[in-house]
Amino acid sequence: MAHNALISVFWVLSLVLNAGLVAVLIGTRSVKKFPFFGSYAAFTLLASALCYLARGQGPRYFYVYWVCEGISVLLGFGVVYEVFGRLLTPYPALRRLALTIFQWSIIVLVLMGGIVLFAQSAAERNQFAAAVMIIEEATRIIEVGLLMFLFLFSTAFGLHWRQCVFGMALGLGIFATIELIGITMQNYWGASVQGSFAVIRAIAFNISLMVWAGYLLVPEKVVTTAEALQHGQLEQWNQVLTEFIYQ
Amino acid sequence: MTSAVIIAVVITVFVLCAIAIFLGALHSRRSHTVQRSVDLKAFRILMDRGDENFLRAKLSRNAFFRLKRQRTKVTWGYVSRMSFNAKIVLQGAGRQRLNSNPRVVEQAASTIALAGQIRTQCLVAYAKMTTEYIFPSLQFTPARLESQYESLRDSVARLASLQSQDSTPVAVAI
Secondary structure, eight states: HHHHHHHHHHHHHHHHHHHHHHHHHHHTHHHHHHHHHHHHHHHHHHHHHHHHHHHTTHHHHHHHHHHHHHHHHHHHHHHHHHHHHHTTOOOOOHHHHHHHHHHHHHHHHHHHHHHHHHHHHOOOHHHHHHHHHHEEEHHHHHHOOOOOOHHHHHHHHOOOHHHHHHHHHHHHHHHHHHHHHHHHHHHHHHGGGHHHHHHHHHHHHHHHHHHHHHHHSSOOOOOOBBBOOOOHHHHHHHHHHHHHTTT | OOHHHHHHHHHHHHHHHHHHHHHHHHHHHSOOOBBOOEEEEEEEHHHHHHHHHHHHHSSHHHHHHHHHHHHHHHHHHHHHHHHHHHHHHHHHHHHHHSSOOOHHHHHHHHHHHHHHHHHHHHHHHHHHHHHHHHTTTTTOOOSHHHHHHHHHHHHHHHHHHHHHTTTOOOOOOO
16 A cells, blocks of 8 residues: 555656656757657656556556557667767767677677576566566666666767766666666566565656756756876886885 | 576676666766876886886896886876876867867867777776786787877867867867
């Protein structure tokens, strides 16, 4: 009962936040700049509303939930692709290298997802539900992996993230990671963790919505560069040589 | 162990890595972007294999290993500095992509390519240095950082001269 009440509260909150995010996207004219993310935000709002209306209706809720989940995962991949494109737009010279590594990452992640798909056995009794959950687990692995690649690549090359693009990737990363944890827990422990997972998932989704809206609303910081000469390492080398000479 | 347990463990590790990477990215966004100069002459001496061979011949095995590790530590610092500066240049040149002057855009593109190469070379250098630190007897071919870094300096200087009227010129003190 406590779980249900909490889930309802977070559900309504997510509907409000999601509507706010869509309003921010329209208000800041970001929908044109980020069509996949705009579609993703609008669809998650629609999906949440549909699921809310279908709650407590057994099979109807089940199908509505999983169809919406499937579409939102696909749109999530679109968002990852959009983030990838936006991140590398200022660096055409790095694009080819990034694309090659990105393609290899996809192959590795698809293989990893494939292994999970064949080796995992869900604790869920309903065969269809079990299959859907394993597919979701595999696709979430790919999604989280691609986001990891984006962050790793940008760190390795020191690429500059635009505020809103970083927010999109981070928000999606938080949600997809929590979703992956939850789905793995459910596949392993079965329905016993379903209630707790639903609450955690709802919290994670609300946090992601706040991250997305926050990063879209906060103005971009102007980067300033300044010179700061430091001689610390030279001094260190000097010290080493001095120690060596006077040994 | 059943396959379900193995998969659960693998996914847990995967998720922990993801969290660490996300947090790392968040942290690196907050860090300040201040470029630091690199003394290429000192770096050249550090990378000189002839110098290293001389030390290897003259010192005892233990003394050489100790000195080599200290050299590697200092080299690591220089490479980090180069890598960091290349990152600042990469970001600064990236911002010039939308400049109204096509020559600036062209120069920025070649600067980005160079800075990207340096970042890649630095990653290779880190791997080599880590291995040499663990096994000081090993001697890898030094990364060609120094000449590339000099080219980057020239490229940045050209970019800075092209955008001299710009209020925020790209890093010139690298």
